[in-house]
Amino acid sequence: MTQPTDFQFSQGNLQDYLDCRRRFQLRYLERLAWPAFEAEPAGMNEQRLLNGAAFHRLVQQHLLGMPAERLSGLAGGTTDDLPRWWRNYLESAPSLFAQSETLGVEVSLAAPVEGFRLVAKYDAILRIRSESATRLAVIDWKTSQKRPSRNWLAERLQTRVYPYLLVEAGTALNGGQPVQPDLVEMVYWFAGFPREPERFAYNTEQYHQDKVYLAGLVTEIAGLPEGDFPLTPHVERCEYCNYRSLCERGVQAGPLDSMQDVAVEEFEFALDFDQVAEIEF
Numbered sequence: 001m002t003q004p005t006d007f008q009f010s011q012g013n014l015q016d017y018l019d020c021r022r023r024f025q026l027r028y029l030e031r032l033a034w035p036a037f038e039a040e041p042a043g044m045n046e047q048r049l050l051n052g053a054a055f056h057r058l059v060q061q062h063l064l065g066m067p068a069e070r071l072s073g074l075a076g077g078t079t080d081d082l083p084r085w086w087r088n089y090l091e092s093a094p095s096l097f098a099q100s101e102t103l104g105v106e107v108s109l110a111a112p113v114e115g116f117r118l119v120a121k122y123d124a125i126l127r128i129r130s131e132s133a134t135r136l137a138v139i140d141w142k143t144s145q146k147r148p149s150r151n152w153l154a155e156r157l158q159t160r161v162y163p164y165l166l167v168e169a170g171t172a173l174n175g176g177q178p179v180q181p182d183l184v185e186m187v188y189w190f191a192g193f194p195r196e197p198e199r200f201a202y203n204t205e206q207y208h209q210d211k212v213y214l215a216g217l218v219t220e221i222a223g224l225p226e227g228d229f230p231l232t233p234h235v236e237r238c239e240y241c242n243y244r245s246l247c248e249r250g251v252q253a254g255p256l257d258s259m260q261d262v263a264v265e266e267f268e269f270a271l272d273f274d275q276v277a278e279i280e281f
Contacts, residue, residue: 007028007116008110008116008117008118008119009113009116009117009118009119009218009221010118010119010120010161011120011156011157011158011160011161011162013027013028014157014161014214014217015156015157015158016028017217017221018157019232019234019237020231020232020234020237020238020241021224021228021229021230021231021232022229022230022231022232022243022247023232023241023243024221024229025229026243026246027243029229032243032246034242034243034245034246047079047081048081048143048145051079051081051082051085051143052143054074054075054082055082055085055086055089055141055143055191056106056123056141058071058074058075058086058089059089059123059124059141060105060106060123062089062093063102063105063124064102064105068090071086072086072090081143081192084191084192085143085191085192088191088192088194089191089194091194092189092194092195096139096189096197097126098128099128099129099130100126100127100128100129100137101126101127101129102124102125102126103125103126103127103136103173103174104122104124104125104173105123105124105125106121106122106123106124107121107122107125107173108120108121108122109122109165109166109168109169109170109173110165110169111165111168111169113214113215113218114215114218114219114222115222116218116222118161118165118214118218119165120161120162120165122138122139122140122162122166123139123140123141124138124139124141125137125138125139125166125170125173126139127174133183134183135183135184135185136166136170136174136179136183136184136185137184137185137186137187138162138163138166138184138185138186138187139187139189140158140162140186140187140188140189141189141191142188142189142190142191143190143191143192144190144192145192147190147192147193147196148188148198150198153188153198153200154200159186159200160206160210160213160214161210161214162186163181163184163185163186163200163202163206163207163210164207164210164211164214166179166184167179167180167181167184167202167207180204181202181203181204181206181207182202182203182204184201184202185199185200185201185202186199186200186202187199187200231247231249235249238250
């Protein structure tokens with residue numbers, strides 16, 4: 001493959017590869033910008049992205065110790081989304097963070113995989129204490145209009161990559177102690193559906209499966225010849241891809257209210273990979 005050896009893998013670009021090899025090539029290898037809308041109405045989609053980014057910043061500042069009453073004055077906007085999400089968060093925070101300690105907010109981790117780096121940026125990592133055990137919870141804030149199903153989330157690489165990297169590279173966050181896979185969980189919290197978080201427990205068997213799977217996936221991508229990036233046979237995936245017109249897969253963007261997820265992280269939080277903390281190669 002034509003990508004450099006310092007190429008950084010993430011759950012985002014690996015997911016793009018699985019969804020459509022051609023999109024991976026256009027977006028990450030050729031770095032081709034294409035001026036097509038991801039969803040319609042375009043103005044509303046952009047506003048939701050802006051609101052989602054603002055929500056992430058509010059929660060980040062709150063978890064870092066800024067009083068909620070000071071932040072609430074910033075939770076305005078031209079739509080009701082941001083104020084509603086912020087109210088939902090404040091009402092859910094006492095139960096969500098009960099007996100917890102914040103280990104990291106907007107923190108990045110990286111680990112080597114087959115000669116490349118696999119990186120992830122976390123919304124929040126908490127240590128949650130209970131009578132039975134102390135667990136490390138990866139919290140990911142979702143501001144999509146539609147709540148994704150558990151099956152859809154289970155199939156997303158984020159659900160595998162984030163717990164895996166926490167085990168691989170989270171020792172420094174865990175007081176110098178190795179992170180045990182059986183004490184990790186992935187929690188998706190939906191700002192529009194605050195009483196319906198989705199939790200995925202992790203374990204040692206899943207960790208070893210992910211290690212083999214991710215190594216194989218990176219090796220597969222790195223070994224592909226330059227021309228082996230075909231379009232996905234799943235044409236329905238093109239509906240929300242901004243390259244669809246370039247690939248002659250349609251012009252009209254898909255409706256925003258049917259979109260499974262809004263990629264706030266890609267919109268707002270571009271990773272500076274040179275600054276990502278990593279374990280030794």
